[in-house]
Amino acid sequence: MRPLQSTLAVMSVLSLPVQASGIFLQEAVTANAGTAGAGDGVYTGSAAAMWANPATMSGMGESLTTFNVLGFDLEMKYRDNADNGDGKAHSVLPSAGAFHARQITDDIHVGIALGAVGGSSLSYGTEWAGAAALDEITLTAMQVNPAISYQINSQWSVGAGLQLSWASLEQSTSLLDIDKDTDWAFGANFGVMYQHDERLALGASYRTKLEHEFGTRVSGPTEAELFNSLRTDITVPAIADISASYALNPQLDLLASVQWHQWSEWDNTVMDFGIGFENGPATIVRDWDDVWKFAFGADYQLNRQWRLKGGFSYETSPQDDPTKQWVDVPVGEQYRYSVGAATKWNDVTIDMFYEYADLGEVDIKRNIPQLDGTFDSRIHFLGVSFTY
Numbered sequence: 601m602r603p604l605q606s607t608l609a610v611m612s613v614l615s616l617p618v619q620a621s622g623i624f625l626q627e628a629v630t631a632n633a634g635t636a637g638a639g640d641g642v643y644t645g646s647a648a649a650m651w652a653n654p655a656t657m658s659g660m661g662e663s664l665t666t667f668n669v670l671g672f673d674l675e676m677k678y679r680d681n682a683d684n685g686d687g688k689a690h691s692v693l694p695s696a697g698a699f700h701a702r703q704i705t706d707d708i709h710v711g712i713a714l715g716a717v718g719g720s721s722l723s724y725g726t727e728w729a730g731a732a733a734l735d736e737i738t739l740t741a742m743q744v745n746p747a748i749s750y751q752i753n754s755q756w757s758v759g760a761g762l763q764l765s766w767a768s769l770e771q772s773t774s775l776l777d778i779d780k781d782t783d784w785a786f787g788a789n790f791g792v793m794y795q796h797d798e799r800l801a802l803g804a805s806y807r808t809k810l811e812h813e814f815g816t817r818v819s820g821p822t823e824a825e826l827f828n829s830l831r832t833d834i835t836v837p838a839i840a841d842i843s844a845s846y847a848l849n850p851q852l853d854l855l856a857s858v859q860w861h862q863w864s865e866w867d868n869t870v871m872d873f874g875i876g877f878e879n880g881p882a883t884i885v886r887d888w889d890d891v892w893k894f895a896f897g898a899d900y901q902l903n904r905q906w907r908l909k910g911g912f913s914y915e916t917s918p919q920d921d922p923t924k925q926w927v928d929v930p931v932g933e934q935y936r937y938s939v940g941a942a943t944k945w946n947d948v949t950i951d952m953f954y955e956y957a958d959l960g961e962v963d964i965k966r967n968i969p970q971l972d973g974t975f976d977s978r979i980h981f982l983g984v985s986f987t988y
Contacts, residue, residue: 634940
């Protein structure tokens with residue numbers, strides 16, 4: 601492999617950390633399990649709602665604690681149009697979240713949330729067309745989110761919190777090994793909730809962007825042996841959420857959420873290898889657009905013991921140009937289908953859910969490495985939460 605080709609192949613893999621936010625797994629921090637996240641910004645039946653909107657804590661009573669536990673089965677398949685080698689990566693992993701809200705005065709609640717918001721352990725192997733760009737990756741992203749809410753009156757509440765985000769990355773290709781590195785990033789979140797009456801609730805919230813900076817060692821049989829270190833950063837976009845719930849009748853609640861993810865700030869990925877390039881640091885042009893997510897759900901009281909739930913969400917694609925797709929984050933439109941059921945055991949509410957995420961088919965056309973094919977990806981989620 602010529603030095604230029606080696607450099608570009610290395611560039612494509614060393615941006616891989618972005619997969620933690622490109623495929624942002626919010627299921628571990630979902631409040632109303634089984635509704636695909638619809639209405640989370642106004643839901644007060646789970647302490648996990650403070651993640652979507654800290655103002656919801658004002659409706660959680662004296663104390664509320666929730667534990668979310670789930671497993672997910674992630675599969676990513678690549679089909680090469682030129683028969684240069686298909687690829688398949690598979691990961692089955694657990695995930696969890698813990699949340700607690702407590703009233704300290706008549707008007708003030710405080711809470712803390714801990715959640716795994718991204719992660720995977722994938723191996724495509726060395727026989728597929730993109731082996732020079734990706735062999736294996738292990739990625740973890742977690743956040744701690746302390747928060748406070750204030751109830752202005754019987755209808756209005758506001759809240760704010762701090763985002764403390766930790767990420768870990770370890771990866772390799774057929775050309776290089778990249779040592780494991782970890783990093784902390786910090787941000788904030790804000791929310792407001794309006795309880796119009798017993799039937800209608802509205803909420804709005806905003807999470808600031810997070811930027812992780814990684815610096816690690818690089819080793820491997822590159823022809824020029826120029827690469828021995830790397831510094832790069834990862835952006836998790838700012839997210840704005842508007843949620844609503846409406847009690848159509850005493851048994852049925854209708855839920856909806858609209859989210860905006862500011863992916864347009866991710867124009868490119870800059871990588872500093874500690875050596876000089878003629879035109880400055882190595883850069884991958886991304887040119888992503890903002891993403892919109894629309895979620896709709898229903899929560900139905902079947903009888904005294906059981907509630908049934910269902911939901912659907914759709915996310916727009918940040919990039920539809922195959923020549924600007926990269927093997928690190930082959931992302932397009934996303935569809936999620938979710939069902940769930942809830943019951944009470946003594947004073948504990950138990951929520952169970954299943955969700956299928958269709959990450960769609962994403963075409964990619966790249967010259968270096970030589971890729972002309974389609975990624976097809978999906979995720980199965982199965983989980984349970986306990987609230988008391």
